[in-house]
Amino acid sequence: MNIHEYQAKDLLRGYGVAVPRGGVAFTPEEAESVARELGGPVWVVKSQIHAGGRGAGRFQDNPAGKGGVRVVKSIEDVGKNAAEMLNHVLV
Template structure:
């Protein structure tokens, strides 16, 4: 079953996964209301369709314009960009030329991004185990990273007899170049994401990008389940 980004984040939040605050909107007025409730000074207005590449995509009626994910710095611009996106067809590399109509938006608080990482979980068919996949190359398609720089991907299989352990999370954290309090934050994040994966019987959990903020916090900037 496909679910939108905001729905995935709500599920993950319920398990203690750290995600930015945000709210769904179906009209420009609702988008403005969500932004006011969140407070500024930066917001991200995100098209919600069942396809990746939204930020790099373009709207069918304005192919030279902005994409489906926009960073804005005023309440007025939240409403303006929402109007430009809602009820318009967004074309990405995953939708094909027909694109998909944007019927809802997710308005999220801005984040101070210091680093972008990748974190995913899936069932390895060869071993039958839940496998954590992580990379320092966040914000990119993991298939592209695997093809061009496979050495930048780490895989950690979880024995179902023991479940996830602390040493699994530390291995991932160190592979991502995290240190200090970031290691503990990453451990909590990974444990929570793993629990969500198992309890919700997921085929995949993908956090791309997983970000490290200027303050050293670990957040799921985008999520797919």
């Protein structure tokens, strides 16, 4: 079965398993909004694909850039990194 991490968390949560809080965003603005709701000094922005090694992968249009899992320390960086991931192909 191929499901995304956020879908697996919803399933596990439904069975009473403790999972980290998070959210799904389809725009950089939504990502910033989710980060504000979560609070905290550090956030992890993750691409959601059916493959392992998201952090080691690179985006097709920026092969020298960052991977699909990024630790950021500001709301602005959440939005910036989400914009660099959304609608781009991770390989």
